Amino acid sequence: MQFFKFKQSGVCIVITIKEIADMLGISTTTVNNVIHGKTNQVSQKTIEKVQKVIEEYEYVPNMNARNLAQNKSKIIGFAMKAKSEKYEKNALKDTFISELVGAVEKSLRISGYFLMIYISEDLKQIINYVSTWNVDGLILFGMIGDDCILLKSKVSKPMVFIDSYFSEEVMEYINVGLKDLQGGYDITRYLLDCGHRRIGFVADNCLGADKERFLGYKQALREQEIAYRDKDFFLITPGEKELEKCLKDLLEYTKGYTALFCVSDYYAVIIMNYLRDHGKRIPEDISIAGFDDNAYARIVRPSLTTIHQDVSQKGEIAVEKILKLVNGEDIEERIIILPTELIVRQSVKMLKK
Amino acid sequence: MQFFKFKQSGVCIVITIKEIADMLGISTTTVNNVIHGKTNQVSQKTIEKVQKVIEEYEYVPNMNARNLAQNKSKIIGFAMKAKSEKYEKNALKDTFISELVGAVEKSLRISGYFLMIYISEDLKQIINYVSTWNVDGLILFGMIGDDCILLKSKVSKPMVFIDSYFSEEVMEYINVGLKDLQGGYDITRYLLDCGHRRIGFVADNCLGADKERFLGYKQALREQEIAYRDKDFFLITPGEKELEKCLKDLLEYTKGYTALFCVSDYYAVIIMNYLRDHGKRIPEDISIAGFDDNAYARIVRPSLTTIHQDVSQKGEIAVEKILKLVNGEDIEERIIILPTELIVRQSVKMLKK
């Protein structure tokens, strides 16, 4: 039985290859060939006939069918672990994440791929997600060593990591990272050069990139023969209430310091505003330095002295790499380390020596 | 021929229903029934056997196959038009958008749906996207009247609009909106109450929500019998260079005004910083008011007097509505209008009367 669909205004019909073939009394193979531009196999006449119908009926391929048949999708997954409370609410409220995702989205779109975001605390769910959608490739943010190993062992699809650190011996990973240690060193060095001697380090963990920044901080201290004491690491806890408590503690804590190096602008800005709202003058009473140079850094007053990184570039490179892998191309540079730059603004006071 | 897959460490195998059935010497229907919890049809013994294999081999359904068979997906599309230059680069750099998308992502994730973002200047591409992925539902942001009509005529899937305005007679639309006019009125009224008489309005267009805010602005002026002149509308142009030029013009323009009502905090903050960097004191030389109460509003100094809206709530409601529609449930409230609230901070000067 032949079944023809007729174009009607106001009614939404999706036409299939088979229907086009039936309408024209030809085979699906031929229609398919025209759709895929394998026109050397098809007569000019047929091509035109088919194209006319395609246009008129606005044929659009069914991705699910295509993917099923080809065992692939046009989807690149962007997966991240929802670190505890921090991102459980709304990961994209962190401008770092949103800029990164935005850059990835845009790059993929330009290349004809689709982005699917997947956020979960549970790595197993992320792994399931990959196979359930048969994602062509995965961009992973914020994974630490063990995660990477598990992922590598469970996922056979191409993967590109962003901001991950893993041991040297497993170099088959692809990672787009940053000179985190260098950045941590540079900003601490700057604080030291400004005459600061009591410098607190603020972070919500000591893993991955944050750990590297911390190591850079310690290295700079060491060079100036300043002893690092455990209490110089101020651990902040994400999550509404916990954060509130931390900030309160911090108010007391800062009394022993002239400067604070916050591992990210995200926290630097929160802390800066909190301290100021509680009577501290910045940078007169306490200097604040950040890391990332996010959108807030320029906007807060005093504007934030920080380490700049190009977040969009991270996303773009990650996409470039993943698409190469998806297309079976070889990747020469597997570990990309982007540079950092010290941005001196107004949140750090120059102490008299 | 039977084909068994064996679980091996380090190798990633995806098992199918058919394979489970073959391994156990039962039918796919039975396996399927167990997977879908239709256990009243299956003996306890079989259930256990199947569940054991599912667990051991980590069965995960193939979405493409499932979607194809069921003629649906678990995807909700979030589509927006890339307004000219503004979002072409990275839409998520606008905190309004990223918070909205983040909230949508989170709500969908909790409900077991997947989000696919689709940004395009071209509405036709958005329409194609819907059918190519057979998206279950669409959340649309930033569409104006004509867009909505076209979408309605071309897309048969459930749709929920965010921040759209359309004429009264087409009430079958679902829209999650805001008291934009009221908000525009309130903030202008506040400026007037502070003694301002020359108030400029700044926006990059005069459509949709921005238009409503503009109408609110005009209404407040009218009430105080202040004449609105065309030149009181300062049109700003997005895009790197154009924006730069606009800001320069604005510097001159502000001479005729004591206050500026910017249609969004996004612009308010940019303008505020620019003016200050060029020697204007805020609010002494010129007062600035915004709209949205985004993350920057609290952070800039002087902090921004603005109209608050709950962006995450918009996203959450949109998801709630779209899922109801997807599930064939009835929607009682089709036009949701969220409230606004005046937030007085420090960017507006109280003039002596």
Added chain:
DNA sequence: TTGAAAGCGCTAACAC
């Protein structure tokens, strides 16, 4: 230059 047909993995109507 064109066509027939098998198959991707899952679902669901129907039969036993």
Added chain:
DNA sequence: GTGTTAGCGCTTTCAA
């Protein structure tokens, strides 16, 4: 309780 089977729309091999 369990099994058979036809399809979802597209791709692709092989044959004509």
